[in-house]
Amino acid sequence: MKEAVKLGDMSRPGRTPLAHLENEDLMRLPPPLEDPSKYHNWTALAPHTREKYECGLDDTCALNLPQPQTKEEEAQLVAKFLSGLEKLFTRENNWTFLQPLLLTMEHCAKCQTCSEACHIYEASGRNELYRPTFRSEVLRRLYFQYVKHGGLLSSLQHGAIQLNWPLVARLAELSYRCNLCRRCAQTCPIGADNGLVAHELRKLFSQEMGIAAKELHDTGSMLQLKAGSSTGMNAEVVKDNIRFIDEDTSEKTGIQVETPWDVEGADILLIHNAGEILAWPENPGAFALILNAAGVKWTLSSELAGYDSINYGLWYDDAQFARVALKHAQAARKLGVRKIVLAECGHAHKALSVIADRVLLGDLSIPRESSMTLLRDIVMSGRLGLDPDRNDFPVTLHDPCNLVRLMGVVEPQREILRKICPRFREMEPHGVDNYCCGGGSGFAIMSGNNFPDWRFHVSGRKKLEQILNAFADCLDPSVPKYLCAPCSNCKGQFRDMLAYYNLWEKNRILYGGLVELIVNAMTDVRPGYIEWEWH
Amino acid sequence: MPVFEVHGRTYDVDEDGFLQEPSVWNQDVAADFATSEGVAELTDAHWKVINYLRNYYLQFGIAPMIRKLCKETGFKLNEIYQLFPSGPAKGACKLAGLPKPTGCV
Numbered sequence: 001m002k003e004a005v006k007l008g009d010m011s012r013p014g015r016t017p018l019a020h021l022e023n024e025d026l027m028r029l030p031p032p033l034e035d036p037s038k039y040h041n042w043t044a045l046a047p048h049t050r051e052k053y054e055c056g057l058d059d060t061c062a063l064n065l066p067q068p069q070t071k072e073e074e075a076q077l078v079a080k081f082l083s084g085l086e087k088l089f090t091r092e093n094n095w096t097f098l099q100p101l102l103l104t105m106e107h108c109a110k111c112q113t114c115s116e117a118c119h120i121y122e123a124s125g126r127n128e129l130y131r132p133t134f135r136s137e138v139l140r141r142l143y144f145q146y147v148k149h150g151g152l153l154s155s156l157q158h159g160a161i162q163l164n165w166p167l168v169a170r171l172a173e174l175s176y177r178c179n180l181c182r183r184c185a186q187t188c189p190i191g192a193d194n195g196l197v198a199h200e201l202r203k204l205f206s207q208e209m210g211i212a213a214k215e216l217h218d219t220g221s222m223l224q225l226k227a228g229s230s231t232g233m234n235a236e237v238v239k240d241n242i243r244f245i246d247e248d249t250s251e252k253t254g255i256q257v258e259t260p261w262d263v264e265g266a267d268i269l270l271i272h273n274a275g276e277i278l279a280w281p282e283n284p285g286a287f288a289l290i291l292n293a294a295g296v297k298w299t300l301s302s303e304l305a306g307y308d309s310i311n312y313g314l315w316y317d318d319a320q321f322a323r324v325a326l327k328h329a330q331a332a333r334k335l336g337v338r339k340i341v342l343a344e345c346g347h348a349h350k351a352l353s354v355i356a357d358r359v360l361l362g363d364l365s366i367p368r369e370s371s372m373t374l375l376r377d378i379v380m381s382g383r384l385g386l387d388p389d390r391n392d393f394p395v396t397l398h399d400p401c402n403l404v405r406l407m408g409v410v411e412p413q414r415e416i417l418r419k420i421c422p423r424f425r426e427m428e429p430h431g432v433d434n435y436c437c438g439g440g441s442g443f444a445i446m447s448g449n450n451f452p453d454w455r456f457h458v459s460g461r462k463k464l465e466q467i468l469n470a471f472a473d474c475l476d477p478s479v480p481k482y483l484c485a486p487c488s489n490c491k492g493q494f495r496d497m498l499a500y501y502n503l504w505e506k507n508r509i510l511y512g513g514l515v516e517l518i519v520n521a522m523t524d525v526r527p528g529y530i531e532w533e534w535h
Numbered sequence: 536m537p538v539f540e541v542h543g544r545t546y547d548v549d550e551d552g553f554l555q556e557p558s559v560w561n562q563d564v565a566a567d568f569a570t571s572e573g574v575a576e577l578t579d580a581h582w583k584v585i586n587y588l589r590n591y592y593l594q595f596g597i598a599p600m601i602r603k604l605c606k607e608t609g610f611k612l613n614e615i616y617q618l619f620p621s622g623p624a625k626g627a628c629k630l631a632g633l634p635k636p637t638g639c640v
Binding site: 048049064215219220223224229230231232233234236237240241244248273274275276277278279281308310345444445447448449488489492533 | 537550551595596597598600601602603606611613636637638639640
């Protein structure tokens with residue numbers, strides 16, 4: 001039996017990892033993955049990574065945080081951390097999230113109801129390091145010691161922790177071992193939010209210390225603000241790609257598809273996650289076909305960031321978040337559209353529809369709608385000829401956390417599936433009680449070092465169990481199965497995780513979006529929109 | 536910065552093993568990187584993919600859509616995987632000296 005990680009271990013000098021997981025430690029999976037001895041072995045971190053970066057937390061490394069070379073440098077970094085910590089708890093520096101953060105700091109009853117709700121904690125074999133309250137308890141102790149300047153009595157009441165560089169370095173990595181799915185917050189009887197704690201820590205590290213995952217910052221929000229998209233596509237490239245998609249879709253479906261660009265006064269500005277355009281072109285193709293067939297007056301925008309709905313700042317940096325949200329709203333204002341519709345991207349939904357609400361004021365407060373409700377209205381209106389028999393294969397639905405638990409968009413996508421997929425079956429649990437795909441909060445695009453191993457073994461594990469259970473009666477490869485995930489980030493995680501466990505090759509589990517299923521059922525369209533062999 | 540060493544030559548690469556400076560690429564570089572991606576020998580088929588990626592990158596500054604790559608080269612996706620076992624993004628792009636694709640792709 002391994003010794004459990006304790007809070008005080010976070011300050012342990014040196015860089016020996018606090019936790020190590022073996023395949024046998026992990027939560028068991030149902031068939032065909034019931035034998036842990038057959039799992040992939042984890043790739044070990046490369047020696048140069050361990051020598052150069054802070055890797056003292058566990059088996060992986062998300063941030064490539066350089067090791068300070070001197071004690072002075074360490075002390076400076078700790079001082080910066082402290083200054084950021086103080087800012088987190090002042091209204092002028094953190095007007096966005098101060099209230100729920102304080103509530104979480106002051107009122108957690110340590111009942112651990114949240115731990116049982118956390119997919120990462122459960123999947124890890126209940127490793128203490130991944131308990132949702134572990135990270136929060138570190139922050140809580142720092143808060144009482146260094147923000148409220150509690151004395152001995154406070155230490156006795158709230159516990160003490162030693163603030164040093166090893167703790168700060170480990171805490172930075174630990175803030176990237178949470179998907180920010182906030183299933184813990186949903187179940188908390190008091191309303192404490194451990195997901196928010198992980199978010200606030202990431203924010204402190206980014207805004208105060210310039211520490212963030214490079215996929216989210218350097219090649220994420222920074223690239224988006226410079227080139228127009230985190231994919232690096234500028235306006236010329238994205239138009240060229242959409243032209244290709246239009247041609248491809250027309251050829252495949254037998255229906256002429258043309259995507260409108262920069263139409264002033266259109267009813268709807270549709271914003272895709274630009275990853276769809278590059279990696280899953282059948283999704284924007286299907287959107288264009290459906291909206292045209294339904295007679296919707298819509299447009300795409302070629303403004304900077306107007307064609308890429310991603311807003312990675314949501315996961316790590318309020319300032320970057322606001323910059324991108326403003327770009328989205330400005331693109332819509334310039335065209336004078338009636339509303340913005342978010343295509344199939346979960347975090348973009350929450351970012352622009354909900355969180356940006358306090359940033360977009362005056363004429364930037366343009367109505368935002370989910371594509372789920374728009375598509376439901378189109379499908380239910382009878383404007384499209386639909387033949388459910390064309391979707392006569394088992395389908396299950398993944399609920400993207402940002403869209404479903406965190407926004408409450410639960411039923412529209414289900415109404416569509418019930419109408420067009422005769423063999424639709426739910427995962428358990430589902431709706432607002434769903435589990436994260438394991439790629440949430442940016443993990444799906446973080447593939448440095450051996451981070452994907454952690455993602456597929458630990459953070460994606462609970463979802464994997466759900467998928468296998470949903471298809472337990474039809475795992476045989478003679479039956480093709482469709483995992484519907486209306487979110488680019490979730491799809492990226494599923495693509496990689498299904499391949500990792502060989503579930504397409506062996507069991508014919510395919511993943512894809514929602515609009516593809518709609519077009520696949522359209523009677524005017526040549527049969528076979530979903531390409532099972534495109535893998 | 537990590538370094539990739541092969542046949543007595545060294546290349547600066549990023550943490551994922553992608554060539555740091557795309558402009559130093561030439562055909563010998565592709566052959567050197569092939570050894571790290573499980574490609575035993577570069578055939579005409581490999582070069583067709585690599586040259587398309589390279590030319591597209593020089594024109595547009597990013598990697599092309601995978602579907603476009605397939606259509607333009609005439610290879611199906613599974614054939615690309617047969618040529619480059621770690622796939623079009625991680626394998627073929629690396630050999631062609633492109634930076635690692637970014638964003639939700």
